[in-house]
Amino acid sequence: xxAVTEEAGHATSTGIPNTKMAMWTFxxxxxxxxxALLSVYLLYRGNxxxxxxxxxxxxxxxxxxxxxxxxxxxxxxxxxxxxxxxxDIRRMRTWLIATALLxxxxxSGQVYEFTVFVKEGFxxxxxxxxxxxxxxxxFHGAHxxxxxxxLLSIVGFxxxxxxxxxxxxxxxxxxxxxxxxDIVWIVLFTLVYLIPGPEVGY
Amino acid sequence: xxxxxxxxxxxxxxxxxxxxLAVITAVEVLLSxxxxxxxxxxxxxxxxxxxxxxxxxGYFMHLKFDxxxxxxxxxxxxxxxxxIYAIVLINMIMHAKYSPS
Numbered sequence: 512x513x514a515v516t517e518e519a520g521h522a523t524s525t526g527i528p529n530t531k532m533a534m535w536t537f538x539x540x541x542x543x544x545x546x547a548l549l550s551v552y553l554l555y556r557g558n559x560x561x562x563x564x565x566x567x568x569x570x571x572x573x574x575x576x577x578x579x580x581x582x583x584x585x586x587x588x589x590x591x592x593x594x595x596x597x598x599d600i601r602r603m604r605t606w607l608i609a610t611a612l613l614x615x616x617x618x619s620g621q622v623y624e625f626t627v628f629v630k631e632g633f634x635x636x637x638x639x640x641x642x643x644x645x646x647x648x649x650f651h652g653a654h655x656x657x658x659x660x661x662l663l664s665i666v667g668f669x670x671x672x673x674x675x676x677x678x679x680x681x682x683x684x685x686x687x688x689x690x691x692x693d694i695v696w697i698v699l700f701t702l703v704y705l706i707p708g709p710e711v712g713y
Numbered sequence: 714x715x716x717x718x719x720x721x722x723x724x725x726x727x728x729x730x731x732x733x734l735a736v737i738t739a740v741e742v743l744l745s746x747x748x749x750x751x752x753x754x755x756x757x758x759x760x761x762x763x764x765x766x767x768x769x770x771g772y773f774m775h776l777k778f779d780x781x782x783x784x785x786x787x788x789x790x791x792x793x794x795x796x797i798y799a800i801v802l803i804n805m806i807m808h809a810k811y812s813p814s
Binding site for chain 2: 572686
């Protein structure tokens with residue numbers, strides 16, 4: 512028999528708060544979105560009738576630093592949640608701001624990267640590979656942007672004395688979304704940037 | 714991540730996990746510059762990526778400590794995502810004249 516837990520005054524038959532289960536279900540559905548976009552990229556990455564191939568324009572050292580920044584933002588996010596659990600609101604806000612800043616650094620890197628690619632002739636319309644690459648990475652960037660906005664909203668509401676956002680659950684749910692954005696990038700970084708292109712057989 | 718304090722890992726553990734993730738990322742980048750058979754390279758990079766994925770989901774998203782039921786939505790999503798890739802790939806192989814490569 513399922514455990515019953517109390518959430519916001521009502522019981523859940525799974526023993527898990529409904530909001531948390533809903534967030535995980537949402538993240539599961541996001542796997543489909545990124546799975547579809549990544550499938551398209553992997554299947555079209557060798558389709559470059561004219562212009563540079565993705566592998567000619569990638570700057571691996573630069574993207575590695577961006578990946579490291581996003582990875583570290585997951586650490587600051589989980590530390591924010593840890594602070595919220597221990598009711599250390601000041602520390603929670605500090606870590607949330609740090610996470611938002613790291614997210615913003617990652618986004619700046621992505622904008623810079625896109626600018627360089629476009630200058631080198633690899634654009635969203637230059638080839639099917641270009642379309643697939645820009646759509647995939649832009650969707651990820653849009654998710655990071657939404658994450659940054661959510662983080663800043665929590666900090667803003669918390670600073671204005673809205674106690675509800677200081678609850679560990681709120682930080683946890685936003686954190687789950689943020690970590691998901693990070694794991695998507697972990698997969699993208701390997702499959703899009705690091706694995707050699709079709710010209711070497713892959 | 715979990716709100717239950719009795720299952721809450723310490724900040725020190727989170728820092729250790731992040732340090733390992735950084736090390737694995739550095740190894741991945743180094744591997745991509747090394748000369749080795751493509752099959753070995755691809756398998757090594759995929760393994761490193763899977764390890765990082767599982768560690769973030771397990772420790773930072775707290776799935777290792779949370780109720781096992783919470784794993785189902787993510788696993789279902791991942792399985793369906795792989796299915797999409799397999800279907801599109803098979804479709805393209807079967808209709809080779811439309812194949813992008």
